[in-house]
Amino acid sequence: MALLIALALLVAQVINFGLVLRDRVEFRLSQATRPVAIRIADALDREAHAGRPLTADRGRVRRLAQNPIPPGAYERHPEVAEELRRQLADQGVTVGVIDTGLRPSSDQDAEAEHDDRRRAGIHRRDPDGATLLIAVQQPGRGWLTVTAPWPQPGWRLLIALLTQTAILYIIVLLPVLWIVRRLSRPLRDLRVAAESFRPGEPGTPMRADGPDDVAALITAFNALRLRVTGMLDEKDRMLGAIGHDLRTPLAALRVRIESVEDDTDRAKMIDTVAEMNRTLDDILSLARLGRPSEPLTDVDLAALVDAVVEDFRDIGSDVSFVETERLRMHLRPSLIRRAVRNLIENAIKYGVSAEVRVEADPRCVAIVVADQGPGIPEDRMGDVFDAFTRLESSRNRETGGIGLGLALARAIVREAGGEIRLINRAAGGLDAIIELPR
Numbered sequence: 001m002a003l004l005i006a007l008a009l010l011v012a013q014v015i016n017f018g019l020v021l022r023d024r025v026e027f028r029l030s031q032a033t034r035p036v037a038i039r040i041a042d043a044l045d046r047e048a049h050a051g052r053p054l055t056a057d058r059g060r061v062r063r064l065a066q067n068p069i070p071p072g073a074y075e076r077h078p079e080v081a082e083e084l085r086r087q088l089a090d091q092g093v094t095v096g097v098i099d100t101g102l103r104p105s106s107d108q109d110a111e112a113e114h115d116d117r118r119r120a121g122i123h124r125r126d127p128d129g130a131t132l133l134i135a136v137q138q139p140g141r142g143w144l145t146v147t148a149p150w151p152q153p154g155w156r157l158l159i160a161l162l163t164q165t166a167i168l169y170i171i172v173l174l175p176v177l178w179i180v181r182r183l184s185r186p187l188r189d190l191r192v193a194a195e196s197f198r199p200g201e202p203g204t205p206m207r208a209d210g211p212d213d214v215a216a217l218i219t220a221f222n223a224l225r226l227r228v229t230g231m232l233d234e235k236d237r238m239l240g241a242i243g244h245d246l247r248t249p250l251a252a253l254r255v256r257i258e259s260v261e262d263d264t265d266r267a268k269m270i271d272t273v274a275e276m277n278r279t280l281d282d283i284l285s286l287a288r289l290g291r292p293s294e295p296l297t298d299v300d301l302a303a304l305v306d307a308v309v310e311d312f313r314d315i316g317s318d319v320s321f322v323e324t325e326r327l328r329m330h331l332r333p334s335l336i337r338r339a340v341r342n343l344i345e346n347a348i349k350y351g352v353s354a355e356v357r358v359e360a361d362p363r364c365v366a367i368v369v370a371d372q373g374p375g376i377p378e379d380r381m382g383d384v385f386d387a388f389t390r391l392e393s394s395r396n397r398e399t400g401g402i403g404l405g406l407a408l409a410r411a412i413v414r415e416a417g418g419e420i421r422l423i424n425r426a427a428g429g430l431d432a433i434i435e436l437p438r
Contacts, residue, residue, distance in 0.1 A: 005172070005173060005176050006169070006173055009165070009168055009169065009172065009173065010165070013161065013164070013165045013168070016161075017161050020161070028150065028151055029079060029080065029083055030083075031148070031149065031151075032080055032132055032134075032148040032149070032150060033080060033083045033084045033087050033148075034087055035148065036084060036087075036134055036146050036148050037084060037087035037088050037090070037091055037093075038091070039060055039061055039146060040061055040088065040091075040093060040136060040144055040146060041088070041091035041092070041093050043059070043060075043061035043144075044093060054144070060146060060147075061144055061145070061146050062144070062145050062146075063138075063141070063142050063143070063144055063145075064135075064142055064143045064145055065142050065143070066142075066143065067097075067099055067135050067137070067143050068133070068135055068143065068145055069099050069100070069101035069133055069135050070101075073101070074100075074101025074102055074133065075101065075102040076099070076100055076101065076102075077100045077102060077132065078100070080100045080132065080134070081098040081099065081100050081134075084098055084134065084136070085098055088136075095136045095137060095138060095144075096136075096137035096138065096139045097136075097137040098134070098135070098136050098137070099134075099135045099137075100132060100133065100134050100135075101132070101133045101135075102130055102131075102132050102133070102150055130150045130151075131147050131148070131149065131150060132147065132148045132149070132150040133145065133147055134146050134147070134148060182210060182211070183210060183211060183214060185209070185210070186209045186210035186214050186215075186218060187210070187214060189206060189209075190206065190214075190217065190218055190221060193206055193221070194221065197225060203225070205222040205225075206218050206221065206222055208222075239284055242284075243280065243284050246280055247277070247280065250273055250276060250277060250280075253273055254270070254273050257269045257270055257273065279404070283404065294332045294333075294334050294335060295332070296330055296331060296332060297330070297331070297332070297333055298328060298329070298330055299328075299329060299331065299333045300326050300327060300328060300329075301327040301328075301329040301331075301336075301358060301365060301367075301436075302323075302324050302325065302326055302327050302358050303326070304333055304336065304337060304340075305321065305340055305356060305358055305367055306321050306323075307337075308337055308340045308341050308344065308356075309321040309344070309356050311341075312344055312348070312354075317344075317348050317354075318348070318352065318353035318354070319344055319347075319348065319353065319354045319355075319356065320353075320354075320355050320356070321355075321356045321357070322355065322356070322357035322358075324357065324358045324359075324360075327358060327360055327365055329365065329436065329438075331416055331436070332416065335412045335415070335416070336412065336413075336416065336436075338408070338409075338412060339408070339409040339412040339413055339420075339434060340356075340367060340369070340409075340434065342405040342406065342408060342409040343367075343369040343405075343406075343409055343432045343434070344356065344369055345405060346369075346371075346405055346406065346432070347369050347370070347371035347373070347430075347432065348371075350371065350373045350374075351371020351372050351373025351374075351429060351430060352371070352372050352373065353371065353372055354369055354370065354371050355369075355370045355371075356368070356369050356370075357370075360438075362438065363437065363438055364418075364435050364436060364437050364438055365435070365436050365438060366433050366434065366435050366436075367433070367434040367436075368431055368432070368433050369431070369432045369433075369434075370425070370429060370430070370431050370432075371429055371430050371432075372428065372429045373429060373430055374428075375424040375425070375428070375429065375430045376422060376424065376430060378424070381422055384406050384422070385406050385407055385410050385420070386407060406420075409434075413434050413435075413436070416436060417436070417437050418434060418435050418436040418437060419435050420432065420433065420434055420435075421433045421435065
Protein backbone atom coordinates (compact mmCIF):
# COMPACT_ATOMS: atom_id res chain seq x y z
CA MET A 1 0.00 0.00 0.00
CA ALA A 2 2.77 2.43 0.94
CA LEU A 3 4.59 1.63 -2.31
CA LEU A 4 1.46 2.32 -4.36
CA ILE A 5 0.88 5.62 -2.56
CA ALA A 6 4.51 6.62 -3.08
CA LEU A 7 4.22 5.75 -6.77
CA ALA A 8 0.97 7.72 -7.07
CA LEU A 9 2.62 10.75 -5.44
CA LEU A 10 5.56 10.48 -7.83
CA VAL A 11 3.26 10.31 -10.87
CA ALA A 12 1.32 13.30 -9.56
CA GLN A 13 4.55 15.26 -9.12
CA VAL A 14 5.73 14.35 -12.64
CA ILE A 15 2.39 15.59 -14.05
CA ASN A 16 2.71 18.73 -11.92
CA PHE A 17 6.25 19.26 -13.21
CA GLY A 18 5.01 18.99 -16.79
CA LEU A 19 2.26 21.54 -16.15
CA VAL A 20 4.72 23.91 -14.46
CA LEU A 21 7.12 23.63 -17.40
CA ARG A 22 4.32 24.35 -19.84
CA ASP A 23 3.21 27.40 -17.85
CA ARG A 24 6.80 28.60 -17.62
CA VAL A 25 7.26 28.30 -21.38
CA GLU A 26 4.04 30.25 -22.00
CA PHE A 27 5.05 32.88 -19.43
CA ARG A 28 8.52 33.25 -20.94
CA LEU A 29 7.04 33.64 -24.42
CA SER A 30 4.56 36.24 -23.21
CA GLN A 31 7.27 38.05 -21.23
CA ALA A 32 9.46 38.21 -24.32
CA THR A 33 6.83 39.40 -26.83
CA ARG A 34 4.12 41.49 -25.17
CA PRO A 35 6.38 44.30 -23.81
CA VAL A 36 8.36 44.30 -27.07
CA ALA A 37 5.25 44.72 -29.17
CA ILE A 38 4.03 47.61 -26.98
CA ARG A 39 7.47 49.19 -26.99
CA ILE A 40 7.77 49.04 -30.78
CA ALA A 41 4.25 50.41 -31.29
CA ASP A 42 4.95 53.33 -28.90
CA ALA A 43 8.29 54.12 -30.56
CA LEU A 44 6.75 54.15 -34.03
CA ASP A 45 3.90 56.34 -32.76
CA ARG A 46 6.31 58.85 -31.23
CA GLU A 47 8.34 58.85 -34.41
CA ALA A 48 5.29 59.55 -36.55
CA HIS A 49 3.51 62.14 -34.40
CA ALA A 50 6.07 63.68 -32.07
CA GLY A 51 8.93 63.98 -34.52
CA ARG A 52 11.29 61.80 -32.50
CA PRO A 53 13.08 59.65 -35.10
CA LEU A 54 14.58 56.32 -34.07
CA THR A 55 18.39 56.16 -34.20
CA ALA A 56 21.02 53.42 -34.05
CA ASP A 57 22.83 54.67 -30.94
CA ARG A 58 20.19 55.38 -28.30
CA GLY A 59 16.81 54.33 -27.04
CA ARG A 60 15.28 50.96 -26.23
CA VAL A 61 14.04 50.61 -29.81
CA ARG A 62 16.69 51.41 -32.39
CA ARG A 63 16.72 51.51 -36.14
CA LEU A 64 19.53 49.88 -38.09
CA ALA A 65 20.19 49.60 -41.79
CA GLN A 66 20.90 45.86 -41.70
CA ASN A 67 19.78 42.83 -39.70
CA PRO A 68 22.11 42.85 -36.66
CA ILE A 69 21.71 39.11 -36.01
CA PRO A 70 24.46 37.23 -37.91
CA PRO A 71 23.26 34.11 -39.73
CA GLY A 72 24.04 30.93 -37.75
CA ALA A 73 25.66 32.80 -34.87
CA TYR A 74 22.76 32.87 -32.45
CA GLU A 75 20.10 30.37 -31.43
CA ARG A 76 16.85 31.16 -33.28
CA HIS A 77 13.38 31.05 -31.68
CA PRO A 78 10.74 31.07 -34.43
CA GLU A 79 7.92 30.70 -31.86
CA VAL A 80 8.89 34.15 -30.50
CA ALA A 81 8.79 35.64 -33.98
CA GLU A 82 5.35 34.12 -34.65
CA GLU A 83 3.89 35.34 -31.35
CA LEU A 84 5.46 38.82 -31.80
CA ARG A 85 3.94 39.14 -35.28
CA ARG A 86 0.52 38.41 -33.77
CA GLN A 87 1.08 40.94 -30.96
CA LEU A 88 2.20 43.64 -33.44
CA ALA A 89 -0.83 42.96 -35.61
CA ASP A 90 -3.02 43.58 -32.55
CA GLN A 91 -1.20 46.91 -32.13
CA GLY A 92 -1.88 47.80 -35.77
CA VAL A 93 1.77 47.52 -36.85
CA THR A 94 2.59 45.81 -40.14
CA VAL A 95 6.11 44.41 -40.44
CA GLY A 96 8.16 42.21 -42.73
CA VAL A 97 10.66 39.61 -41.55
CA ILE A 98 11.08 39.06 -37.79
CA ASP A 99 14.35 37.49 -36.68
CA THR A 100 15.43 36.43 -33.18
CA GLY A 101 18.76 35.47 -31.66
CA LEU A 102 19.76 34.07 -28.26
CA ARG A 103 23.30 33.51 -27.13
CA PRO A 104 24.23 32.82 -23.51
CA SER A 105 27.30 34.60 -22.16
CA SER A 106 30.56 32.72 -21.56
CA ASP A 107 33.96 33.78 -20.38
CA GLN A 108 35.57 32.71 -23.65
CA ASP A 109 33.61 35.02 -25.93
CA ALA A 110 32.44 37.70 -23.48
CA GLU A 111 34.37 40.48 -25.24
CA ALA A 112 33.15 39.56 -28.75
CA GLU A 113 29.58 39.32 -27.50
CA HIS A 114 29.90 42.69 -25.77
CA ASP A 115 30.84 44.27 -29.09
CA ASP A 116 27.93 42.57 -30.86
CA ARG A 117 25.54 43.68 -28.15
CA ARG A 118 26.87 47.27 -28.21
CA ARG A 119 26.42 47.50 -31.98
CA ALA A 120 22.94 46.10 -31.67
CA GLY A 121 22.03 48.58 -28.95
CA ILE A 122 21.97 46.07 -26.04
CA HIS A 123 23.13 47.59 -22.73
CA ARG A 124 21.78 45.09 -20.13
CA ARG A 125 21.58 41.35 -19.69
CA ASP A 126 19.23 38.92 -18.11
CA PRO A 127 20.29 37.92 -14.58
CA ASP A 128 20.52 34.29 -15.78
CA GLY A 129 23.05 35.31 -18.44
CA ALA A 130 20.88 35.22 -21.59
CA THR A 131 19.19 37.99 -23.53
CA LEU A 132 16.95 37.67 -26.55
CA LEU A 133 17.74 40.05 -29.45
CA ILE A 134 14.75 40.75 -31.70
CA ALA A 135 15.09 42.32 -35.13
CA VAL A 136 11.92 43.48 -36.94
CA GLN A 137 12.11 44.50 -40.61
CA GLN A 138 10.22 47.56 -41.81
CA PRO A 139 10.18 47.27 -45.61
CA GLY A 140 12.06 50.22 -47.08
CA ARG A 141 12.97 51.68 -43.69
CA GLY A 142 15.56 49.23 -42.27
CA TRP A 143 15.36 47.11 -39.13
CA LEU A 144 14.04 47.82 -35.65
CA THR A 145 15.99 46.12 -32.85
CA VAL A 146 14.95 45.58 -29.27
CA THR A 147 16.03 43.24 -26.45
CA ALA A 148 13.97 41.14 -24.07
CA PRO A 149 14.85 38.98 -21.07
CA TRP A 150 14.93 35.25 -21.71
CA PRO A 151 14.97 33.32 -18.39
CA GLN A 152 16.86 30.05 -18.50
CA PRO A 153 15.37 26.94 -16.88
CA GLY A 154 18.46 26.21 -14.84
CA TRP A 155 18.33 23.97 -11.76
CA ARG A 156 16.11 26.19 -9.64
CA LEU A 157 12.85 24.73 -10.93
CA LEU A 158 14.05 21.13 -10.54
CA ILE A 159 15.37 21.76 -7.04
CA ALA A 160 12.08 23.41 -6.10
CA LEU A 161 10.14 20.44 -7.43
CA LEU A 162 12.37 17.93 -5.60
CA THR A 163 11.99 19.90 -2.39
CA GLN A 164 8.24 19.98 -2.84
CA THR A 165 8.21 16.21 -3.46
CA ALA A 166 10.30 15.55 -0.34
CA ILE A 167 7.99 17.69 1.79
CA LEU A 168 4.96 15.95 0.30
CA TYR A 169 6.44 12.53 1.07
CA ILE A 170 7.21 13.54 4.65
CA ILE A 171 3.73 14.95 5.24
CA VAL A 172 1.76 12.21 3.47
CA LEU A 173 3.90 9.09 3.24
CA LEU A 174 5.20 8.89 6.81
CA PRO A 175 1.70 8.80 8.36
CA VAL A 176 0.68 6.26 5.71
CA LEU A 177 3.67 4.08 6.58
CA TRP A 178 2.72 4.26 10.24
CA ILE A 179 -0.88 3.28 9.44
CA VAL A 180 0.25 0.43 7.16
CA ARG A 181 2.61 -0.86 9.84
CA ARG A 182 -0.16 -0.70 12.43
CA LEU A 183 -2.37 -2.71 10.05
CA SER A 184 0.24 -5.18 8.80
CA ARG A 185 1.79 -6.20 12.10
CA PRO A 186 -1.33 -7.84 13.61
CA LEU A 187 -2.23 -9.29 10.20
CA ARG A 188 1.26 -10.77 9.89
CA ASP A 189 0.99 -12.23 13.39
CA LEU A 190 -2.41 -13.65 12.47
CA ARG A 191 -0.97 -15.30 9.36
CA VAL A 192 1.86 -16.84 11.38
CA ALA A 193 -0.61 -18.10 14.00
CA ALA A 194 -2.84 -19.62 11.30
CA GLU A 195 0.13 -21.34 9.61
CA SER A 196 1.49 -22.72 12.89
CA PHE A 197 -1.88 -23.84 14.25
CA ARG A 198 -1.80 -27.54 15.12
CA PRO A 199 -4.93 -29.02 16.69
CA GLY A 200 -4.18 -30.60 20.03
CA GLU A 201 -1.05 -28.53 20.68
CA PRO A 202 -1.27 -25.95 23.48
CA GLY A 203 -1.49 -22.44 22.15
CA THR A 204 -1.95 -18.96 23.56
CA PRO A 205 -4.83 -16.91 22.13
CA MET A 206 -3.67 -13.92 20.11
CA ARG A 207 -4.05 -10.45 21.57
CA ALA A 208 -6.63 -8.44 19.63
CA ASP A 209 -4.45 -5.50 18.48
CA GLY A 210 -4.78 -3.08 15.59
CA PRO A 211 -7.78 -1.26 14.14
CA ASP A 212 -11.29 -2.38 15.05
CA ASP A 213 -11.75 -4.57 11.96
CA VAL A 214 -8.40 -6.31 12.45
CA ALA A 215 -9.04 -6.79 16.18
CA ALA A 216 -12.45 -8.29 15.38
CA LEU A 217 -10.79 -10.65 12.88
CA ILE A 218 -8.25 -11.81 15.50
CA THR A 219 -11.05 -12.37 18.02
CA ALA A 220 -12.95 -14.44 15.44
CA PHE A 221 -9.78 -16.48 14.74
CA ASN A 222 -9.32 -17.22 18.44
CA ALA A 223 -12.93 -18.38 18.67
CA LEU A 224 -12.56 -20.48 15.53
CA ARG A 225 -9.46 -22.18 16.91
CA LEU A 226 -11.36 -23.11 20.06
CA ARG A 227 -14.26 -24.51 18.01
CA VAL A 228 -11.93 -26.53 15.75
CA THR A 229 -10.12 -27.96 18.78
CA GLY A 230 -13.43 -28.85 20.39
CA MET A 231 -14.68 -30.56 17.24
CA LEU A 232 -11.47 -32.57 16.93
CA ASP A 233 -11.68 -33.60 20.59
CA GLU A 234 -15.21 -34.83 19.97
CA LYS A 235 -14.05 -36.66 16.84
CA ASP A 236 -11.27 -38.41 18.78
CA ARG A 237 -13.70 -39.51 21.48
CA MET A 238 -16.07 -40.80 18.82
CA LEU A 239 -13.28 -42.68 17.01
CA GLY A 240 -12.12 -44.22 20.28
CA ALA A 241 -15.64 -45.42 20.98
CA ILE A 242 -16.02 -46.80 17.44
CA GLY A 243 -12.69 -48.62 17.67
CA HIS A 244 -13.61 -50.12 21.02
CA ASP A 245 -17.09 -51.15 19.87
CA LEU A 246 -15.71 -52.81 16.72
CA ARG A 247 -12.72 -54.55 18.28
CA THR A 248 -14.82 -56.15 21.01
CA PRO A 249 -16.99 -58.25 18.65
CA LEU A 250 -13.95 -58.99 16.48
CA ALA A 251 -12.13 -60.35 19.52
CA ALA A 252 -15.17 -62.45 20.43
CA LEU A 253 -15.37 -63.70 16.87
CA ARG A 254 -11.68 -64.62 16.97
CA VAL A 255 -12.29 -66.73 20.08
CA ARG A 256 -15.25 -68.49 18.48
CA ILE A 257 -13.19 -69.26 15.36
CA GLU A 258 -10.85 -71.40 17.44
CA SER A 259 -13.68 -73.90 17.86
CA VAL A 260 -13.98 -74.52 14.12
CA GLU A 261 -12.76 -78.01 13.42
CA ASP A 262 -11.78 -77.61 9.75
CA ASP A 263 -8.21 -76.30 9.68
CA THR A 264 -8.57 -74.70 6.25
CA ASP A 265 -11.77 -72.86 7.15
CA ARG A 266 -10.35 -71.83 10.50
CA ALA A 267 -7.21 -70.39 8.89
CA LYS A 268 -9.26 -68.41 6.36
CA MET A 269 -11.51 -67.04 9.11
CA ILE A 270 -8.49 -66.01 11.20
CA ASP A 271 -6.99 -64.23 8.18
CA THR A 272 -10.29 -62.44 7.56
CA VAL A 273 -10.52 -61.22 11.16
CA ALA A 274 -6.87 -60.10 11.04
CA GLU A 275 -7.53 -58.21 7.82
CA MET A 276 -10.55 -56.53 9.41
CA ASN A 277 -8.40 -55.48 12.37
CA ARG A 278 -5.73 -54.07 10.05
CA THR A 279 -8.36 -52.21 8.05
CA LEU A 280 -9.82 -50.77 11.25
CA ASP A 281 -6.35 -49.68 12.36
CA ASP A 282 -5.72 -47.98 9.00
CA ILE A 283 -9.06 -46.13 9.08
CA LEU A 284 -8.57 -44.92 12.66
CA SER A 285 -4.95 -43.94 12.01
CA LEU A 286 -5.90 -41.99 8.90
CA ALA A 287 -8.70 -40.20 10.77
CA ARG A 288 -6.41 -39.29 13.69
CA LEU A 289 -3.48 -37.97 11.66
CA GLY A 290 -4.55 -34.37 12.17
CA ARG A 291 -3.75 -34.72 15.88
CA PRO A 292 -0.88 -37.18 16.35
CA SER A 293 -0.48 -38.24 19.97
CA GLU A 294 3.14 -39.29 19.49
CA PRO A 295 5.75 -36.58 20.26
CA LEU A 296 8.65 -35.68 17.99
CA THR A 297 11.79 -37.64 18.89
CA ASP A 298 15.42 -37.75 17.77
CA VAL A 299 15.92 -41.16 16.15
CA ASP A 300 18.38 -42.91 13.86
CA LEU A 301 16.36 -43.16 10.64
CA ALA A 302 18.61 -45.83 9.12
CA ALA A 303 18.18 -48.05 12.20
CA LEU A 304 14.41 -47.46 12.18
CA VAL A 305 14.06 -48.54 8.54
CA ASP A 306 16.36 -51.52 9.14
CA ALA A 307 14.15 -52.63 12.05
CA VAL A 308 11.04 -52.51 9.83
CA VAL A 309 12.82 -54.59 7.17
CA GLU A 310 13.91 -57.08 9.83
CA ASP A 311 10.27 -57.54 10.89
CA PHE A 312 9.40 -58.59 7.32
CA ARG A 313 12.39 -60.95 7.18
CA ASP A 314 11.20 -62.64 10.36
CA ILE A 315 7.95 -63.66 8.63
CA GLY A 316 9.79 -64.90 5.57
CA SER A 317 9.24 -61.98 3.18
CA ASP A 318 11.81 -61.29 0.43
CA VAL A 319 12.93 -57.87 1.65
CA SER A 320 16.54 -56.59 1.69
CA PHE A 321 18.10 -53.46 3.17
CA VAL A 322 21.13 -51.60 1.83
CA GLU A 323 23.26 -50.66 4.81
CA THR A 324 23.97 -46.96 5.25
CA GLU A 325 25.49 -44.61 7.82
CA ARG A 326 23.58 -43.33 10.83
CA LEU A 327 21.12 -40.52 10.09
CA ARG A 328 19.86 -38.54 13.07
CA MET A 329 16.36 -37.20 12.37
CA HIS A 330 13.69 -35.41 14.44
CA LEU A 331 10.34 -37.10 13.71
CA ARG A 332 7.52 -39.29 15.04
CA PRO A 333 9.06 -42.77 14.84
CA SER A 334 5.89 -44.88 15.06
CA LEU A 335 4.18 -42.98 12.26
CA ILE A 336 7.22 -43.08 9.97
CA ARG A 337 7.58 -46.80 10.73
CA ARG A 338 3.94 -47.25 9.70
CA ALA A 339 4.47 -45.40 6.42
CA VAL A 340 7.57 -47.45 5.52
CA ARG A 341 5.78 -50.70 6.43
CA ASN A 342 2.84 -49.80 4.16
CA LEU A 343 5.18 -49.21 1.22
CA ILE A 344 7.02 -52.49 1.81
CA GLU A 345 3.70 -54.35 2.08
CA ASN A 346 2.63 -52.92 -1.28
CA ALA A 347 5.98 -53.88 -2.82
CA ILE A 348 5.68 -57.47 -1.58
CA LYS A 349 2.04 -57.84 -2.62
CA TYR A 350 2.38 -56.46 -6.12
CA GLY A 351 6.12 -56.68 -6.81
CA VAL A 352 7.11 -60.01 -5.24
CA SER A 353 10.19 -58.60 -3.47
CA ALA A 354 11.46 -55.30 -2.14
CA GLU A 355 14.85 -53.63 -1.78
CA VAL A 356 14.95 -50.78 0.72
CA ARG A 357 17.70 -48.16 0.90
CA VAL A 358 18.19 -44.76 2.53
CA GLU A 359 19.81 -41.95 0.55
CA ALA A 360 20.80 -38.61 2.06
CA ASP A 361 21.95 -35.22 0.83
CA PRO A 362 22.40 -31.91 2.70
CA ARG A 363 18.74 -30.93 2.24
CA CYS A 364 16.68 -34.11 2.51
CA VAL A 365 16.66 -37.85 3.18
CA ALA A 366 15.01 -40.32 0.80
CA ILE A 367 13.72 -43.77 1.79
CA VAL A 368 13.47 -45.79 -1.43
CA VAL A 369 11.39 -48.98 -1.62
CA ALA A 370 12.08 -50.68 -4.97
CA ASP A 371 10.00 -53.66 -6.17
CA GLN A 372 10.13 -55.92 -9.23
CA GLY A 373 6.45 -55.64 -10.15
CA PRO A 374 4.71 -54.39 -13.31
CA GLY A 375 4.65 -50.77 -12.12
CA ILE A 376 1.72 -48.38 -12.34
CA PRO A 377 0.34 -46.71 -15.49
CA GLU A 378 1.57 -43.10 -15.68
CA ASP A 379 -1.96 -41.71 -15.99
CA ARG A 380 -2.97 -43.46 -12.75
CA MET A 381 -0.04 -42.41 -10.57
CA GLY A 382 -2.08 -39.84 -8.67
CA ASP A 383 -5.10 -42.12 -8.21
CA VAL A 384 -3.33 -44.71 -6.04
CA PHE A 385 -2.98 -42.15 -3.23
CA ASP A 386 -6.75 -41.69 -2.98
CA ALA A 387 -8.34 -43.53 -0.06
CA PHE A 388 -10.20 -46.77 -0.94
CA THR A 389 -8.67 -46.82 -4.44
CA ARG A 390 -7.19 -50.00 -5.95
CA LEU A 391 -5.92 -50.40 -9.50
CA GLU A 392 -7.55 -53.61 -10.64
CA SER A 393 -5.33 -53.86 -13.74
CA SER A 394 -2.29 -54.61 -11.57
CA ARG A 395 -3.91 -56.10 -8.46
CA ASN A 396 -6.22 -58.99 -7.68
CA ARG A 397 -8.65 -59.31 -4.81
CA GLU A 398 -6.71 -62.09 -3.15
CA THR A 399 -3.99 -59.61 -2.23
CA GLY A 400 -6.33 -58.06 0.35
CA GLY A 401 -6.58 -54.46 1.48
CA ILE A 402 -9.09 -51.77 0.72
CA GLY A 403 -6.78 -49.14 -0.77
CA LEU A 404 -5.73 -47.25 2.39
CA GLY A 405 -2.03 -48.14 2.55
CA LEU A 406 -0.64 -45.46 0.21
CA ALA A 407 -3.19 -42.87 1.32
CA LEU A 408 -2.16 -43.36 4.96
CA ALA A 409 1.55 -43.36 4.08
CA ARG A 410 1.28 -40.09 2.17
CA ALA A 411 -0.73 -38.45 4.96
CA ILE A 412 1.93 -39.47 7.51
CA VAL A 413 4.81 -38.21 5.35
CA ARG A 414 3.10 -34.90 4.56
CA GLU A 415 2.39 -34.37 8.25
CA ALA A 416 6.16 -34.68 8.73
CA GLY A 417 6.78 -32.04 6.04
CA GLY A 418 7.83 -34.50 3.34
CA GLU A 419 6.36 -36.05 0.20
CA ILE A 420 5.96 -39.45 -1.48
CA ARG A 421 6.80 -40.02 -5.14
CA LEU A 422 6.23 -43.10 -7.32
CA ILE A 423 8.56 -43.68 -10.30
CA ASN A 424 8.40 -46.48 -12.86
CA ARG A 425 11.92 -47.71 -13.62
CA ALA A 426 12.86 -48.07 -17.27
CA ALA A 427 14.12 -51.64 -16.72
CA GLY A 428 10.91 -52.60 -14.90
CA GLY A 429 9.62 -52.28 -11.38
CA LEU A 430 8.47 -49.35 -9.25
CA ASP A 431 10.35 -47.05 -6.87
CA ALA A 432 8.28 -45.68 -3.98
CA ILE A 433 10.27 -42.80 -2.47
CA ILE A 434 9.65 -41.05 0.86
CA GLU A 435 11.41 -37.68 0.95
CA LEU A 436 11.87 -36.03 4.35
CA PRO A 437 13.56 -32.65 5.01
CA ARG A 438 16.79 -32.82 7.03
